[in-house]
Amino acid sequence: MHGGNVERTVNQGPPTSLINDAYSSAGFDELSKAWQLTMAQHLDRMLTGESRVLNWQDPRQAVALAESFLTSAPQQSGQSVADRRERFTTLLDQMIASGQNLHNPRYIGHQVPASVPIAGLFDAVGSITNQPMAIYEMGPWATAVEHALVRGLCRKVGWDPDLSSGVLTHGGSLANLTALLTARNAALPDSWENGTPNKAVLIAHADAHYCVTRAAGLLGLGTRQVVKAPLDDRRRMDPQQLDHALTTCRANGQTVIAVAAAACATPIGAFDPLSDIAEVCDRHGVWLHVDAAHGGGALMSKQHRKLLRGIENADSVVWDAHKMLFMPALCAAVLYKNKSHRFNSFQQDAPYLFDPSSPGLAEFDNGISTVECTKRSTGFGLWGLWSMFGEEIFEQLVDHTFAMTRYVYQQIDAADDFESCHVPECNILVFRYLPAGITDAALEDQNRFQQQLRTTLIQSGEFYIVQTTLDGKVCLRLTVMNPITTEGHLDQLMAKIREIGLSILQSQ
Ligand SMILES: Cc1ncc(COP(=O)(O)O)c(C=O)c1O
Structure with a gap:
């Protein structure tokens, strides 16, 4: 307050009618009905296979077309509801006509699923109400959902959810980077501040996804410091040869920050013999990381979970829900057997965000454990589907x-x-x-x-x-x-x- 003559701001409503239009609940209601119709018809066409799978177009033409919509956007305010609806459906039709049709049963390509459509409805709630969650109070329900999911996934790995922990990330690559960063910090406690010493190495499945080597580059370890663990005739990591590699590293005075196994590896979907690998890692006192980005889903199956036998002995696990849990991208999890490791990835002081006076609450602040600060509410689809249909x-x-x-x-x-x-x-x-x-x-x-x-x-x-x-x-x-x-x-x-x-x- 500056003296007695306080100028009062009179609420005169939004300054322009474009803002009015964009935030109108009646307009939203109108457009969402059009959206609902378009999406339902699209899904119907897809699931019956009545469409092309890939709508191939030269990328330069596609960019020019996308740009033409930006430059032809109606600038004037005061458009009628009908005008807005027409423009909206034109844009939706364009999006649908030019996409990759994953829901067509003849899409049998990348490790990206025909996501469960209902999951998208839950995800849309996060997009429309915008629930990012660096700290608990920014997105309380999104955070609660994420913690509940992490507990559920840890339980499927075979861990006690009260003793384990984890966090959701935007994808398996970021999840692997986060887990390997945590492993490095555990093996070399000074490295967060002083950097990674020259002699540190990562031993990885010879067919590991490229994001594992990329993580070594990002961590300052250097991609040349990735030792490829030899494979057997089924392209699985060979435990005996791993044992030999670990012995050699020790003899050379090298610190092994982790062994990165795969369940399964990308090229042919080979699952490593995790029980044997865990036994070798345990004997050498080395962190075992399992990249189960693709194969983690098999933990949900009574018939197939044997493929991951031994995963419960890993120190960290990556599991992409946007692969074999059929979620829309992106929803991936980094899971730690030891609960406290969630706090070893990053050491950050940000008094404007994290509140040191309430350490009990900090346990729920996801920003402490991820690269991201503002993070989408990535768990709504998985939580919604799991809660509606159960694990089955x-x-x-x-x-x-x-x-x-x-x-x-x-x-x-x-x-x-x-x-x-x-x-x-x-x-x-x-x-x-x-x-x-x-x-x-x-x-x-x-x-x-x-x-x-x-x-x-x-x-x-x-x-x-x-x-x-x-x-x-x-x-x-x-x-x-x-x-x-x-x-x-x-x-x-x-x-x-x-x-x-x-x-x-x-x-x-
Ligand atoms: C074994 C494995 N790990 C990691 C990734 C990378 O995951 P994302 O594409 O979610 O970053 C993939 C992707 O196919 C993968 O197959």
């Missing part, structure tokens, strides 16, 4: 997609003109199409043939699969991530590959 929904999703992959493997294995590169352990399968006419060709011609085949296949819009290179061989790779995909769709995929492959050979 995840079991059914895992069991069905694993069974479909086993089915297509059996068809491929029985066919003379296909070659399977491994026996699938989950829902990832790598294979080649090798009809007569290409079987005796040089490897580089076979490789070019697989690449041409896939490009033609995905541009046809009928199917979407990916490719990879294994030991110099270019292969086709599929991941069944859509629970609507049936044996019939997989038979059609093989027929389409044959049709395209033979026409390529005929045209040569």
Whole structure:
């Protein structure tokens, strides 16, 4: 107060009618009805497979088109509700027409699921009410949901939720970085302040996802300090060779910040023998990190959780809900067996945010344990679905997609003109199409043939699969991530590959 002549601000409402329009609850009601109709029709078309899978467009044209909507936005205020609704539906239609149609059962490509649509409805609540959560009081319910989910996931790993802890992050890459940072801080307590000493190394699965090596770069360890743990003939980390690598590191005076195992590794979905690996790590006193970004979902399945036997002995686990729990991106978890490790990742003093006078509450402040400060309420979809359907929904999703992959493997294995590169352990399968006419060709011609085949296949819009290179061989790779995909769709995929492959050979 400055003296008696206090100027009072009179609330005259929002200054312009654009603000009025953008914040109008009646307008929101109108647009959300249009949204509901468009989305329901889209889903119906997708789930019945009545659409192209990939809406391929040259990226430069796509950017120009997206930009044209920005530059053609109506500038004037006072547009009618009907005008706004028309513009809104034009934009929605454009978004839908140009996307990748993951919900089409013929999308059998990347490790990104046809997410459960209802989960998106819960996520939308977070977007519309905006509940970020650096600290508990910023997003109290989002934080409560996150802590409840972490407890539920820790329980599935096999840990007591009162003794373990964790945090949700924007994706598995950030989750792996966070876990490995925590491991480094545990192995080298001075490193947060003084940096990582030269002789520190990380031992990682030779097929580890690239984000693990990237984490080594980010941590100041250096990517050259990643020792690749040798694999067995099923591309799984070999415990005996791991033992040898750890002994060698010790003899060289190197500190091993962690062993990063995989459950499963990305290329072919191989699950490491975690019990044996944990025993080796325990003997050497080294932190065991398990990247279960993809395979964590199998913990929900009575039939398949044996793939992760021994995971309960890990010090940290990464588990992406936006993979095999069928959540919309992004929702990933870093989990720690020892509850206190959640506070070892970062050492930050931010009096404007974290309140040292209430340490009991700080336990609930997620910003203390993540790279992010403002963080989306990433857990609403998972919490909503889990609360509506129970754990069994995840079991059914895992069991069905694993069974479909086993089915297509059996068809491929029985066919003379296909070659399977491994026996699938989950829902990832790598294979080649090798009809007569290409079987005796040089490897580089076979490789070019697989690449041409896939490009033609995905541009046809009928199917979407990916490719990879294994030991110099270019292969086709599929991941069944859509629970609507049936044996019939997989038979059609093989027929389409044959049709395209033979026409390529005929045209040569
Ligand atoms: C084993 C594994 N770890 C980590 C990641 C990276 O996860 P995100 O894409 O959520 O960053 C992937 C992605 O496919 C993966 O397969």
